[in-house]
Amino acid sequence: MAPSDNKTGKNKANAAAKAVAKGASLHKSRKVRTSATFHRPKTLQLSRSPKYPRVSVNHGPALDFNKIVLYPLNTESAMKKIEENNTLVFIVNVKSNKRQIKQALKKLYDVDTVKINTLIRPDGTKKAFARLTPDVDALDIAATKLAIV
Template sequence: MPATTAAQKVRKGSKLTMTKKTRSTVHFHRPKTLALARNPKYARRAVPQPAPMDKFNILRFPVTTEAAMKMVEDENTIVFLVDRRANKGAIAQAFKSCYEISPARVNTLIKPDGSKKAFVRIPAGTAAVDVASKVGLL
């Protein structure tokens, strides 16, 4: 090292002032590392997942018993067998998208054999008989 640079270092001083980060919390966390997307070599499940429910899977078919026909005439209600996993909102939405009529109310029950039955009440202004013929009941 030449004498001039040594003299400069002595004049300047060897200590550099560093600014320190102000810590706002007493806990120290390691920084987050790179998270790569999963790219499996093989499927971890042997059985594929069931297909997501769409309007055709939710409303399976209308019930055609005499009691159900009486409900169509007397109570403005159409009875469907529906997917067991479907909730009332999904049933109402599926009915509206299939038949262009927004139901007034949906009641459900689970039958002893494990299937789910939905009672779809048609609004008072619309005749359930017309909707039932559109569905294919009459």
């Protein structure tokens, strides 16, 4: 009986070896799709490594103090503003804003302003009215630093 058991044991071993070599045929689980729309897979995004720089020079600020304040006005109405309202009148760059005008006047003429009023004239230039602090005389500034009186 022993030899016949051995044959069946060999047969079982051969069958097991074949099954291992072939692999078990199991049911593979499918991925659950939650949308009916097909989206292409995300591809590899490589970082840029340019052959040459696209911008050659760093540009500085477009408006410096000398480009902001163009020139003071010395018309009769401007002189009246200087005498009565302690206000200096300038023609300034159209693209400059009130803060830039205030800083430019501080830098160029060393005067502190209470407020700046601006308007764009019909000829396309911008006029700025710089109201000076009460401790500074606009007539004195106009005579000494601007030389318009």
